Amino acid sequence: MTKKLVFVFAVVLCLARAGTVHAQAPADAAPAAAPAAAAISAEDLKAAVKATDRANGDPDGSLTGTANDIAISDAKAGLTLTDVLNQIGANRIGVNFAWTLLCGFLIMFMQAGFAVVEAGLCRAKNANHTMMMNFMVYGVGMLAYFLIGFPLQMGGAGAIANLGGTPVLNSEFTIHLFGKDIGLFGNTGYLLMHHGTYDVAVMVIFLFQMVFMDTTTTIVTGTCCERWKYSAFMVSTMFLGAFTYPIFANWAWGGGWLAMLGSNFGLGHGYADFAGSGVVHSVGGITALACALILGPRIGKFTRDGKPNAIPGHDIMWVLTGCFILAFGWFGFNPGSTLALSGNGGLRAASVAVNTMLAGMTGSFGGILYMWIRYGKPDASMSGNAFLAGLVAITAPSGFVNPVASAIIGLIAGVLVCVSCEFVERVLKVDDPVGAISVHGTNGIWGVIAVGLFSDGRSNYGGSWNGVAGNVTGLFYGDAGQFVAQLMGVATLLGFVFVMSFVFNLFVDWFVGQRVSAKSELAGLDVPEMGAVAYPDFVLRPEPAMAD
Amino acid sequence: MTFVGLAVAFLGFMIAFSSLGLAESTGARMGLVLAGIMVTLVGIMGVIVPAYQKTWIWKR
Numbered sequence: 275m276t277k278k279l280v281f282v283f284a285v286v287l288c289l290a291r292a293g294t295v296h297a298q299a300p301a302d303a304a305p306a307a308a309p310a311a312a313a314i315s316a317e318d319l320k321a322a323v324k325a326t327d328r329a330n331g332d333p334d335g336s337l338t339g340t341a342n343d344i345a346i347s348d349a350k351a352g353l354t355l356t357d358v359l360n361q362i363g364a365n366r367i368g369v370n371f372a373w374t375l376l377c378g379f380l381i382m383f384m385q386a387g388f389a390v391v392e393a394g395l396c397r398a399k400n401a402n403h404t405m406m407m408n409f410m411v412y413g414v415g416m417l418a419y420f421l422i423g424f425p426l427q428m429g430g431a432g433a434i435a436n437l438g439g440t441p442v443l444n445s446e447f448t449i450h451l452f453g454k455d456i457g458l459f460g461n462t463g464y465l466l467m468h469h470g471t472y473d474v475a476v477m478v479i480f481l482f483q484m485v486f487m488d489t490t491t492t493i494v495t496g497t498c499c500e501r502w503k504y505s506a507f508m509v510s511t512m513f514l515g516a517f518t519y520p521i522f523a524n525w526a527w528g529g530g531w532l533a534m535l536g537s538n539f540g541l542g543h544g545y546a547d548f549a550g551s552g553v554v555h556s557v558g559g560i561t562a563l564a565c566a567l568i569l570g571p572r573i574g575k576f577t578r579d580g581k582p583n584a585i586p587g588h589d590i591m592w593v594l595t596g597c598f599i600l601a602f603g604w605f606g607f608n609p610g611s612t613l614a615l616s617g618n619g620g621l622r623a624a625s626v627a628v629n630t631m632l633a634g635m636t637g638s639f640g641g642i643l644y645m646w647i648r649y650g651k652p653d654a655s656m657s658g659n660a661f662l663a664g665l666v667a668i669t670a671p672s673g674f675v676n677p678v679a680s681a682i683i684g685l686i687a688g689v690l691v692c693v694s695c696e697f698v699e700r701v702l703k704v705d706d707p708v709g710a711i712s713v714h715g716t717n718g719i720w721g722v723i724a725v726g727l728f729s730d731g732r733s734n735y736g737g738s739w740n741g742v743a744g745n746v747t748g749l750f751y752g753d754a755g756q757f758v759a760q761l762m763g764v765a766t767l768l769g770f771v772f773v774m775s776f777v778f779n780l781f782v783d784w785f786v787g788q789r790v791s792a793k794s795e796l797a798g799l800d801v802p803e804m805g806a807v808a809y810p811d812f813v814l815r816p817e818p819a820m821a822d
Numbered sequence: 823m824t825f826v827g828l829a830v831a832f833l834g835f836m837i838a839f840s841s842l843g844l845a846e847s848t849g850a851r852m853g854l855v856l857a858g859i860m861v862t863l864v865g866i867m868g869v870i871v872p873a874y875q876k877t878w879i880w881k882r
Contacts, residue, residue: 451843452842452843535842539842540848541848541851563866567870567871567874568874570874570877570878571878576878702867702871703871703875703878704871754848754849754852755848757852758848758851758852758855761838761852761855761856761859762838762839762841762855764859765834765835765838765839765855765858765859765862766835766838766839768831768834768835768859768862768863768866769831769832769833769834769835769836769838769858769859769861769862769865770832770835772831772862772866773828773831773832773835776828776870777828780824
């Protein structure tokens, strides 16, 4: 009897492995023939737990979850080997669905982190307005993404094996250039109904990608707070969620031309951005720069000779609490980007999570040390920004680098964000109340470059990345082509995404007007824009006199 | 000047992108992409930012 059970178990394991290999096949591959329905005899099931065995409960859990729980497709035939194999497949994809969905929920909660960080860094008279931008960025961005953004981004992504395949996402608009097909945008999945996209795997990838997009849109609200007209914010966010983000995300993640730099032009594995330093953070930071240029600085931020005045935020408690909420959500952002815990490198999520922790830690150390040495005090808001900078920078490399490299990437990011904030404020004279251009823009680009430098060639996600066999390997480990692919991503972010964002926001400025009136700005935007103050029971102190 | 800056920034992207067709070796492509990034940065920081600074509230 024991021998029989061992034999059946061995057969099941062998066939399960065959199923795993099949899951990596391209979308248009014909489905494998179903395995022969070998009946499992009543003898085999004699040892299975019976309902009566649980009459006294199951305090140690040893009787719960047995052969009795396997779904039987044909009651007459009883439990068959096909039933067992189907259950194994369903379990694998179920684990991956649960992981990806839960990580998506964690990322959604990052909206709360962004909201309190940004509100804490603005003055109390603008707190309601800043919170309301962060509140509605979720709905406005999601609507745009649902209507237009998702099909553009993922319509041509092809099958995602870890989610059981999404073969219906198979329409990419391409042009033929330099002898290759250059993918520009996807073209299926409108309203999640178009061409068979009413599909559970598509729903999972939609939810996960939607919360990524929303992170991008919420970056801009921080830079533009305290002077952005609410109506302009809504139109600008709609465009970012519908076009700017999805187009770059398609190029990087949806089978577009950047992802194909490896298979088409021999540049490493193509542009590699594991969880979005470039796709999410740089796109947000660069769009924030474009909007900040158009808006101009807040009244009183600079003296007439261009010297910056400090305008402190109203609640550092919220700022640092928000940083912790964001760091918590980042464990969905980066490890969740494996889209799996079962199969195709899913267990690498553990390494990704540790890399994320380490880079956040070294980032905060780097920022605190820089500020302490330069100004004599460890500045609280810059400590928070350095923490976030480390997390932003590790987002792209987290799936490809080792822990030591993660610590180095985070440390550099922590110092870089301080230098970048000074450069943006003192040289460019751009007013960024929360430092989002430096945290997300500058360090997002640093993260993209870090992939091309530090990837150690030890991360295997099912044997290939972006359709190129082998592991992503950076310049320090011998692949200069990967470094060039990453630089191409940087050139695209700066030269294409910035120009696209700038031109659209110029249109918004012309037709809607981006900036509130000086009177509203001086009064605080809570009443003129939102109709109510955030703290009605408190008496706000008058604006301190600033250097002229 | 804003549109000149935008054109220069976009030109930088086009230089980088054209490296895919103009060059075969990784080194040549790297050179072109880096040149493209530099041109883009000149367009943004050297042209657009100064053009916009003239209009800002503390300059009036």
